Amino acid sequence: MALKITVIGTGYLGATHAAAMAELGFEVLGLDVVPEKVDMLRRGEVPMYEPGLEELLRAHVAGIEGATGRLNFTMDWAEAADFGDVHFICVNTPQKHGEYACDMSHVDAAVDSLARHLRRPALVVGKSTVPVGSADRIAARIAELAPAGADVELAWNPEFLREGFAVDDTLHPDRIVVGVRGEQAEKVLREVYATPIAEGSPFVVTDFPTAELVKTSANSFLATKISFINAMAEVCEAAGGDVVKLAEALGYDDRIGAKFLRAGIGFGGGCLPKDIRAFMARAGELGADQALTFLREVDSINMRRRGHMVELAREAVGGGSFLGKRVAVLGATFKPDSDDVRDSPALNVAGQIHLQGGQVTVYDPKGMANARRVFPTLGYADTAEDAVRGADVVLHLTEWREFRELDPEALGAVTGERVLLDGRNALDPERWRAAGWTFRAMGRPGA
Template sequence: MRLSVIGCGYLGAVHAAAMASIGHDVVGIDVDRRKVDALSRGEAPFFEPDLQELLTAGVESGRLKFTTDMAEAAGAKVHFIGVGTPQQKDGYAADLTYVNAAVDGLLPYLSPGDVVAGKSTVPVGTAADLAPRIEATGATLVWNPEFLREGYAVKDTIDPDRLVVGVDSGDDGHAAADILREVYHPAVAKETPFIVTDRATAELVKVAANAFLATKISFINAMAEIAEVTGADVTQLADAIGHDVRIGRRFLGAGIGFGGGCLPKDIRAFSARAEELGRGESVAFLREVDAINLRRRDRAVDLVINAFGGSVFKKNVTLLGAAFKPYSDDIRDSPALDVAIRLHGLGAWVTITDPAAIENAQRLHPQLNYVADRDEALREADAIVLVTEWDEYRRDLTPEHAATLTNGRVVIDGRNGWDAAAWRAAGWTYYGMGRP
């Protein structure tokens, strides 16, 4: 099938490459000429495992191309909208400028029988607003939310855990759902759950999932706050309650909290939309979820300050990580960089290392010191702070090896990723998040 993908950022570029890899002819369209030129050369403009290989194969096969010309969408059977929906500058609501621009630009090239599939994360009700313009061309609008995890985005696109398609109740909607079944034929053949809903439900599925995950993370971080004043150990607490099958252990890792381009802005946009609908009280708890998350960054900074007796002035502090999560170079709303900037502002000499995100971080915060090599970054440090759970920090760095490199023997485990007993036994002063 011939497909177009409008918007070639994290979502769109991965989606386009993945769809080409399963046999479709795909054109990716974006207004950013530099991004399009890189993608056209088969070069991934950001770090995502396995994406580079898919891009190279797709471009070389001729099944995948990229352009800035929206007219190239003409003739495609399905048009995916994958543009960003950032937080508005003057509030919590989602900015739909790029969604509306994508639809307006696409309208002249739609034909009767085409399917427009929204993938962007939008406030519930957006599809209802867009549908009249799209359906006036004879095309059908469906909402097909993405559930990608950065670092696993290629796998999650090709082999998702579920597919959700929101359609209008008429015959055109159900015919469009059948076309999406063809698009995702490898996953459908594996009996991946294919859930057909109305469009409003499909929009809510995405934001509800993100709200639940954010709530679970902030819940265990709230328990960490209680643990810190009672002497309890939040990691043991999480293990104990995680054995309950109704709760589960995943996303119960206390630390400096979540970041990135999705969870923070999505829960804020959900709160704003609920207020617009007159149901703000229904998700009022999300404001506290957000507040708890931000407080954990404060706590990490406080632990570093306390470790030095009240001042970090002229102390050498090495932060392990810059990206908001491992296996990504995404620094949007990164807790790691937030902690780094605050320590720098307090007079510390901050060195940051990261396997993938240094270039992005340096471009945004050139005032910090960046060292690509982990061991070199640790040399002469007075304290180490684990802020991103890359394997080469969490699993591969031993306290004995670290001791051969640093001046001080202080570690702040911002992700509770290390064995506290092992670090203490090696002579380190260990501070965890919600751990005695």
């Protein structure tokens, strides 16, 4: 009999996973405790922007004309427990307020609510990013609460989604990691992921702690690589070097690789910043804090780049105060092809300049609504042209394709001063300078 799957938590990770599991042919029931979110999903609408996700969802949600009907949503824990053979935990694990540590309250609440209703054999699979050691504790909690007792197993299966590519990353993962305690859990997960395994996705079987460490280790490595090239950008600026050419030369070394070597205003989003901080906090609890002290500098370099962009903008408007100066900011999301503004470097820079007296106008192709909720006092424009109208300086802070394709001449016709600061090293300096712009990018020569 075919496995039935539940997905607990239908945010960015959960909604994507639920739709992908339906695409792979499973009957899926998504559960959330937020009525508005459940109503949206039942209509085939997603509460965030992710390329291809809404189309995938609408292909499978029950009640939508032409859909397979394999995907439903509920708020009823008993219904979910009775429905599913495999229960994926996909809830959020944010950073605790005022601390580096991970807030496990959503995971713990989901596990407790589900476990109490598990009356038959089932596999609970954690996908949320958690501190190492959490799976052992959760397994004990399930054994304590589940009426089915030892017939309910736990596995840990970390997610590796990239915002903007989440659908493809779920359907065609570059690796599948499962932390298990027994052969049955492994067998079930091989059945769940049979299609991508057949397509060649590596299937890595390990213990609980290693599976938990894979995601935080991967994010820490990527964060380190980004902060490394940003540190080199600081050296290039001091020495008169060009960090873009430096990164190109480094990237040809296949031991290093070119990815994540673009210097700029640094990383943000809902994963990298909070994950490296939680990793440091957990290492301290385990008595291994010295092993991760380098991550403090990684975090520090990253945050320093935001302040550096503010200073570059101050220099560009005369070196004094931002009072009375009009600043255009192109980009609000932490990366392109997303509407996510969580810990966004672009929005942080815009907010800092605004708080220092600048008249800031922001434009982003997808992140405007979320940006307004975070920084309602900033100015917002409907187009890039409207954002730069009358500006004393233009800041390019999120590398959307739309911004790379802007016409420097057309923009120059409406801006106050043709001064552009590229905070992502993604624009062509010669193209903009040829149109009469003063162009400066982080870690690059001024002319």
